[in-house]
Amino acid sequence: MNAGPGLELSGRTVVLVVTGGVAAYKSAELARLLVRDGARVHVVMTEAAGHFIGAATFQAITGEPVWSDLWDARMSNGMAHINLTRDAQLVLIAPATADSIARLAQGRADDLASTLCLARDASCALMVAPAMNRQMWEHAATVRNINMLRSDGAFVIGPASGEQACGELGPGRMVEAEELHDAVCAHFTPKVLAGRRVLITAGPTAETIDPVRVVTNLSSGRMGYALAREAARAGAEVTLVSGPTGLDCPHGTVRINVRSAAEMHSAVLARYQACDVFIAVAAVADYRPAAPSLRKIKKSADTLSIEMVRNPDILAEVAGRADAPFCVGFAAESHDLDGYAQAKRLSKKLPLVVGNLVADGLGGDENEVVLYDDAGRHPLQRASKPVLARAILAHLSRMLDR
Template sequence: MNSKAELSGRTIVLAVTGGVAAYKSAELARLLIKEGARVRVVMTEAAAHFIGAATFQAITGEPVWSDLWDARMPNGMAHIDLTRDAQLLLIAPATADCIAKLVQGRADDLLSTLCLARDATCALMVAPAMNRQMWEHPATARNMNTLRGDGAIVVGPAAGEQACGEVGLGRMVEPAELLDAVLAHFTPKTMAGRRVLITAGPTAEAIDPVRVVTNLSSGRMGYALACAAARAGAEVTLISGPTGLAKPFGVERVDVSSALSMHEAVLSRYAACDVFIAVAAVADYRPAAPSERKIKKSADKLSIDMVRNPDILADVAARADAPFCVGFAAESHDLDTYAQGKRAAKKLPLVVGNLVADGLGGEDNAVVLYDAEGRHPLVRAPKPVIARAILEHISRLLKD
């Protein structure tokens, strides 16, 4: 098992009801297992019309439960025992009928009885999935308000094309997003109440309509920090240069391209934030006069005049109303000298430094944290792990 799995030691009951989205639940079960969780699957009778129990048994290595009177449980009380050592009951997909049963407190099958009998330490998370008109119906709206009021965590639904051919709200959110919601539920809320602004990715400086000056930043570190901050309870805005990465769950993303557009986006938002983390690999220079037409290949050499881009982090950190500012220093050599110099020159409480050979563009990283107390090296690890460690350090500094 992955030694860094975030759900190790957790037991999750995954309940599957009768909707087309039931096929996504198999992938969700796989993702939960990959993160170290023990997964028990409960299926309604209707769910079996869309996916077989053998699929879930193969993925989880656990028997699948569907009968209220199942004799496999030693005392015959599956509706009580299945959640006694579980920390989360996740219903995905949750149909309109299932949601109505939850609100009414009905107990006419294993799942509805299980929900009523679940221990108070076992949270309930629901991922609605239904036709858009069913979702928009006043009865469903009333039921959802009651369900939230009863303490259920509701994730989704998403908008898009539905199995019936209609388009609108009602799709079950994707398994990866549900995994993020589960991980967020179990993450200590060390950043609760904080508003965090993060820049990520490279910038692209136009040479002509088809060519740009850019760099090898993948954006993974900034996205990992945005994800970690959101899971820790922060309200996160991510200003992103061009990347191929999906928006982290629960994060507002603002897409930009050039250093100037990123500078503008940051300056219009920093005052509303408590923490600013400048992770983006912003181009130091840009072409002075980008060509309006594609430059044709003619001479053997091409010279481009470059002008300096604004220093986004320095501009924010120098302001009287500056938030807690964190800088990143990616260096090819002399990391301690340059990172400490950057922290002193910009008067930053924290700089995260790394050698480009250790992490630029990759999935892993090895970084050193520089603050007023000195240097704090973090061992090489996947960027999500590094991001959590950085957020923990920031949380401690904010308390001092």
């Protein structure tokens, strides 16, 4: 899922250091994502990186000159290792090979990449995305070097596990560009939910009719996933209980996959006591077939009657408990939004309800919502769901801090 505009990156300067690994091709996509979201990106390539990708690629993507030589005369004072990081807020090494990690841990300063890392201002953070063969990653020397970087304050993203260029399987792959982009956005996001544990439900549920048919709805899950992603970026520990969607698990969250309302009910009840905030975004089916058929129902008549029974009301059950966390409900209505949303908030004793008309955004990329709390109604302008998620969480954080 497209995470939407990275507002956190607008006006930021990132130094992207590309070292000599096959994963350098992912760095071109990463540079594109950072530039798309408003960041200025200075690319620094090691000599080895040039064997895997060309400088012209990065110059075309970023609109900035690419740097590789410690003695490059294009910098007016000849000090690229100083000047490149003075207006930067982050140095990101992706891919970070075993050699580049060792150089950082040892404090080496014998090329432009290593020297600018050592010379950067304390306000400029360092983030590394390891990429190497699994045996190199697991070697005691690399483990020692990574631990040293972490103790020095560097942020280590990954590595992922899977098939490697050498043909082996295991940990060591550089994480994908989208995940690195999320990590950079998270770094710059104000941590308004730091220390909070947030449980979110998202997506539709699917209630079995027979082995090939279900009762479901048009929810895409995008709103719940956007809230999970933005909550994680804001410093929360996020658990996402998700019905069937085609969306990727947001970076920094734990996803529990469920199918039916009963499964979602069980997953939430097993976890709500360990959270501070419960946000019920999922479009849970109100009813399910009373007796699902074990075999496919064959066409035999012009009409078909299916007896339906009510599903448990997950939000009402959690909110009604003595040990309930701060509960947020969602109300998707076809009409009379104010009346139904406020009635839902009052009947379930919810501090906050997010309401919208289904015609405004169910299943789409954008929405228009109204927040309802004890102080009244707070309409939000129509926007992408990630932007709305940030606004909802900002309102939520202010309520938690009262």
